[in-house]
Amino acid sequence: MEMQASSGREIAGKREKALPLSQAEVGEVLVLVELSRIQPALSCRLFSLGFLPGREVQILQRWPAFLFQIGRTQIATDREVAEGIIVRRKKPSL
Amino acid sequence: MKVEKRRSALNKYWASGQSKVALIGGPNVGKSVIFYELTGIYGLVANYPGTTVEVMRGSGFFYGHNVEIIDTPGMYSLIPTSQEEEVTRQILVQEKPEVIIHVVDARNLPRMLNLTLELLEWELSVVLVVNMLDEAEKQGIEINLKKLSQSLGIAVIGTVATTGKGIEEIKSTLARILGEEGFPQTHITYDRQLEEILEEIGSFLQGNIYPGKRGAALQLMQEDEKSTKMFQVPDNRKIREELLASYREKLGIPLCLFVRLQRQKKVDFLIAGAVESKSEKTFLAENLSRLMIHPLTGLPFLFLVLYLGFYQLVGILGAGYVVDFLDNRIFLGIFNPAMSRLVTDFIPWPAIQELLVGDFGIITMGLRYALAIILPVVAAFFFFFSLLEDTGYLPRLALLLDSLFKRIGLNGQAVIPVVLGLGCDAMATMSTRILSASRERLIVTFLLTLAVPCSAQLGVIAGLLSSMPGALFIWFLFVAGSFLLMGFISAKILPGERLPFCLEVTALRLPSLSNLLFKTWKRIEWYLMEILPLFLGASIIIWVGQLVGIFELLIGVLAPVVSLIGLPAESSVVFIFGFFRRDYGAAGLFDLHARGVILGHELVVAAVTLTLFVPCVVQLAVNIKERGLKAALIMCGIIIPFAFFMGFVANILFELGIFTI
Numbered sequence: 001m002e003m004q005a006s007s008g009r010e011i012a013g014k015r016e017k018a019l020p021l022s023q024a025e026v027g028e029v030l031v032l033v034e035l036s037r038i039q040p041a042l043s044c045r046l047f048s049l050g051f052l053p054g055r056e057v058q059i060l061q062r063w064p065a066f067l068f069q070i071g072r073t074q075i076a077t078d079r080e081v082a083e084g085i086i087v088r089r090k091k092p093s094l
Numbered sequence: 095m096k097v098e099k100r101r102s103a104l105n106k107y108w109a110s111g112q113s114k115v116a117l118i119g120g121p122n123v124g125k126s127v128i129f130y131e132l133t134g135i136y137g138l139v140a141n142y143p144g145t146t147v148e149v150m151r152g153s154g155f156f157y158g159h160n161v162e163i164i165d166t167p168g169m170y171s172l173i174p175t176s177q178e179e180e181v182t183r184q185i186l187v188q189e190k191p192e193v194i195i196h197v198v199d200a201r202n203l204p205r206m207l208n209l210t211l212e213l214l215e216w217e218l219s220v221v222l223v224v225n226m227l228d229e230a231e232k233q234g235i236e237i238n239l240k241k242l243s244q245s246l247g248i249a250v251i252g253t254v255a256t257t258g259k260g261i262e263e264i265k266s267t268l269a270r271i272l273g274e275e276g277f278p279q280t281h282i283t284y285d286r287q288l289e290e291i292l293e294e295i296g297s298f299l300q301g302n303i304y305p306g307k308r309g310a311a312l313q314l315m316q317e318d319e320k321s322t323k324m325f326q327v328p329d330n331r332k333i334r335e336e337l338l339a340s341y342r343e344k345l346g347i348p349l350c351l352f353v354r355l356q357r358q359k360k361v362d363f364l365i366a367g368a369v370e371s372k373s374e375k376t377f378l379a380e381n382l383s384r385l386m387i388h389p390l391t392g393l394p395f396l397f398l399v400l401y402l403g404f405y406q407l408v409g410i411l412g413a414g415y416v417v418d419f420l421d422n423r424i425f426l427g428i429f430n431p432a433m434s435r436l437v438t439d440f441i442p443w444p445a446i447q448e449l450l451v452g453d454f455g456i457i458t459m460g461l462r463y464a465l466a467i468i469l470p471v472v473a474a475f476f477f478f479f480s481l482l483e484d485t486g487y488l489p490r491l492a493l494l495l496d497s498l499f500k501r502i503g504l505n506g507q508a509v510i511p512v513v514l515g516l517g518c519d520a521m522a523t524m525s526t527r528i529l530s531a532s533r534e535r536l537i538v539t540f541l542l543t544l545a546v547p548c549s550a551q552l553g554v555i556a557g558l559l560s561s562m563p564g565a566l567f568i569w570f571l572f573v574a575g576s577f578l579l580m581g582f583i584s585a586k587i588l589p590g591e592r593l594p595f596c597l598e599v600t601a602l603r604l605p606s607l608s609n610l611l612f613k614t615w616k617r618i619e620w621y622l623m624e625i626l627p628l629f630l631g632a633s634i635i636i637w638v639g640q641l642v643g644i645f646e647l648l649i650g651v652l653a654p655v656v657s658l659i660g661l662p663a664e665s666s667v668v669f670i671f672g673f674f675r676r677d678y679g680a681a682g683l684f685d686l687h688a689r690g691v692i693l694g695h696e697l698v699v700a701a702v703t704l705t706l707f708v709p710c711v712v713q714l715a716v717n718i719k720e721r722g723l724k725a726a727l728i729m730c731g732i733i734i735p736f737a738f739f740m741g742f743v744a745n746i747l748f749e750l751g752i753f754t755i
Contacts, residue, residue: 010516040350041175042594044316047354048170049598063389065496065506072202076493078505078595079432 017089021057022066022082029058030087032070040065046085049075057087112153112162113272114189118182118213119197120206121168122486122600124225127148127255127609128197129165132264149181151546157269164191172212173316173350176530186216187304193271195264197223200230200237201601204370209360210246211282215312216305219277221267221700222250223260229601234372235593241368248279257607272371282354291315292340298337314338316350322398325432379602386490396494399487403478404516404552409560412474413553420466433457449637460633463681464626469618471553475517476617482513483607484613489597497596502578503537503585505595511538515546518621519713522546523720533590539721540584543713544733545577547705554684555701564755565698572702580736632711636670645670655738660745661700664691668700669707694749695755703741 018033032055037042050070051057060074061067066082068075079087119125133152166185167178174180185191194213198206203224213220224237243250249267253260271277283289295314296307303310317340338349342420345352385391434451441447451458482488488510496506507529515522519542526535547555559566585592639645652666668682683700686692692700717726747753 018209032428034347035169040348042596043348044173044350044597045175046457047351048173048175048208049596052355052358053351060384061387064392065493067387067599071204073205074497074507074599075249076489076595076597076599078496081594082595 001074003092018086019088020083021059021068021085021087022062022079024059024087025061026059028091029056032057033086033088036084036086038081042081046075046081049073051075051085056090057085112160113193114162114164114191115193115195115637116164116166116185116189116191117195117197118166118169118209120170120199120209121598122220123166123168123197123206124255125198126165128195128223128225128253128261128264129163131255131258131261133163149185154265156265157273159269159272161268161272164189169209172216172313173211177527186218190304192219193268193277194220195223195268196220197225200224200226201233201235203237203365204358204361207246207365208357210248210515211357211360214246214280214282215246216309218305219271220248221264221271222246222248223252223253223264224250225255227252227259228254228257229603232667233377236370236372237431238368242365245364245368249276256609276551282360284360288353288356290297295337295358300629312353313343316353324470359476374639383490383599383602386487387493392490392494399482403482405556407478408471408474408549408553409556412471413557416468416470416474416600417557420470421462425462425466430458430462442601445641448640449634452637454633454636454640456630456633456637460630464630467554467684469621471550472517472548472621473614473618474553474588475549476621477614479514479517480610480613480617481605484603484610486600488513489599490597492597493599500595501585502541502590503588503592504581505536505593507595507597508538510532511542515542515548516552517549519543519546519548520710520716521617521620523713523716526720531590531593533588534593536725537581537584537722539717539725539734540729541581543717543729544580544706544736545573547573551705554681555705557682558687558697559701562755565695568698568744568753568755569701569705572744573705576706576736576740594633611748619673659699659703659738659741660749661689661741665696665700668704695745695753698753698755699741699748701739702744704738706740 004016021030024030032051032053034053035046035051038046052071057072059066060069066077066079068077109344115314117125117129129150129152132153132154149167151162152165153159153160153162166182169179169182171179172183172186174183177385186194196210196213198210208222210222220241224239224242227237230237237252239250239252249271251260251263251267253264255261284292286623292311292315293310295311299307299310316509330373370710386395400546437451437457441450448455450456453459482491491513492506492509494506495509499505499508510528511522511525522542523539526538529535529538555569556566566577636645639648648670649663649666652669653663656669658662665683665686668686683692684702687697714726714730717729721729744753
């Protein structure tokens with residue numbers, strides 16, 4: 001719950017357009033902004049797996065489940081989790 | 095339970111004059127192999143996050159030091175997010191090992207060293223083991239171990255566990271630390287902002303707290319009441335909550351994230367100059383991995399795996415050649431006649447003769463079924479499953495099937511117990527501990543009990559029906575249909591939300607044959623220890639039943655039900671067998687078919703009913719133990735009528751001519 005409260009503020013503070021990871025394309029490299037609407041226990045797990053704000057994440061696959069790469073770690077999640085991971089594009093398109 | 099008792103007895107034995115050392119690390123970093131090399135005891139090594147459910151213990155004697163080694167379940171962080179991580183933290187807090195060997199994957203230091211820092215926050219004596227140096231080298235990662243050791247202030251040892259490289263250095267380092275040298279104190283400090291917060295929280299913590307005031311303060315920042323209980327922090331909850339809330343307000347992000355960001359920053363700082371990553375090109379393994387999970391190639395690949403594994407290895411080789419050889423040549427040809435002669439020559443009492451070498455005798459039937467028919471099939475499956483585990487295919491399978499499993503109230507992670515259930519449902523039910531919610535564990539247990547045929551059943555049934563591909567298909571339709579239907583219904587009925595799916599997909603690797611064989615052997619050993627006695631016990635029960643007439647009575651009770659689904663009365667024997675062991679029943683079916691009692695479509699009806707029928711004795715016992723008596727009985731109450739109902743439906747469809755084979 002506390003995740004959610006802080007997240008709104010965080011997004012508003014960013015200038016680049018933030019989007020959920022579920023909306024990004026395969027092959028895209030994005031920068032993690034924050035986790036939102038994700039239960040604390042799962043947030044903890046994601047943090048441990050390297051989902052930290054500022055790190056780069058690449059989308060390897062979207063279906064039948066999402067597959068991401070962060071550093072040397074690959075993580076599979078479903079759509080709901082991917083929707084809760086907020087990222088921004090590396091170089092904002094003009 | 096039994097295992098636990100045995101272990102606690104061992105603990106007592108070891109307790110005198112032994113130092114405790116715990117092996118800690120993430121899943122799939124090679125901990126279990128190192129454990130084996132240090133102790134000579136083999137724990138199950140698996141390339142799947144979270145398979146080492148049980149804690150292994152062993153002891154070693156290094157340069158005059160007697161050491162107890164504890165192999166802990168894989169953990170990502172000291173803030174537990176699963177039962178297994180909880181177990182590992184319990185071990186640290188309750189057993190207080192003198193030295194922690196933290197094993198990390200050399201390819202992923204920037205992530206893995208976070209846990210090293212967490213361990214150091216607890217002021218534990220940590221030795222860092224950087225494993226899989228060879229793999230890292232192949233990927234162009236260079237690690238300066240000496241530099242890393244200097245910046246962390248602890249011993250750092252590079253290993254290639256699978257070849258034994260570096261193991262001797264672990265032993266000598268342990269001996270040095272446990273001996274005169276003692277452990278160097280090392281202290282990791284974070285940015286001033288965090289340090290000030292820690293100091294302030296620490297001032298509220300009184301008395302002797304296990305991981306030290308600073309460690310406890312860090313845990314409190316990241317967690318909640320669980321830490322409070324664990325570290326027996328005096329109950330000044332209000333102050334603490336107000337305090338933590340004010341920090342949260344001030345920092346604008348969750349405290350847990352704040353701490354992790356600080357830690358990651360420190361890790362990046364510490365490894366700068368010690369780790370160099372040169373290339374990031376795609377490797378063969380990576381391409382193969384993509385192939386396994388791609389929507390277009392993933393399913394064909396899965397069918398190929400199932401075809402090779404189940405059909406060729408388990409079916410043709412195990413259930414075909416090996417069973418044929420053992421059963422016909424060894425048991426029926428040599429062993430049984432010899433034992434019959436021996437028993438009838440030396441034991442004059444007919445009842446005892448019947449018990450030992452009669453139609454349902456311990457030797458002629460119990461031993462023969464267990465060793466000649468079931469064991470080869472199960473052994474072949476265990477080998478196949480070990481291969482799936484060690485190559486790292488399982489998490490990919492989980493990814494592939496996640497959306498299907500969502501439909502039945504589960505997520506991809508439940509693939510593992512289900513696949514294991516195709517080997518042994520009882521073993522699989524125990525492995526549902528890797529699932530994080532009790533609702534999921536309940537659904538999986540129910541489906542395993544109902545509609546996942548174990549390899550012994552699978553082998554016999556496939557063998558019986560394989561001459562009629564249409565029959566095999568109809569059987570599959572009924573079993574898979576029941577799995578999905580009942581899964582769908584239980585997902586609707588059982589309260590609770592389905593859990594999010596999030597799983598690390600660990601790197602594919604080439605398994606070592608010796609590892610595979612050893613693991614297969616360990617599982618066979620488990621089978622012989624746990625299952626064989628039950629087989630023999632069932633023979634005794636049937637013998638007693640026959641003597642007092644209960645057996646005939648049961649067959650008589652069941653006969654009308656059996657005839658209702660269109661089977662000859664004689665086949666109710668099979669269901670009675672099935673009550674003692676599911677696969678036992680399948681083997682009985684094999685016998686009936688061989689004697690020409692059940693033929694044609696009756697075989698399909700019997701196979702469907704028997705597959706769905708009541709769990710074997712072991713399964714029932716495990717269900718009671720893992721899910722409780724009430725849940726286990728309710729499951730049986732649903733499964734028995736359902737199995738006969740499906741048999742009934744199958745029979746009607748055959749009689750009406752809708753199905754033909």
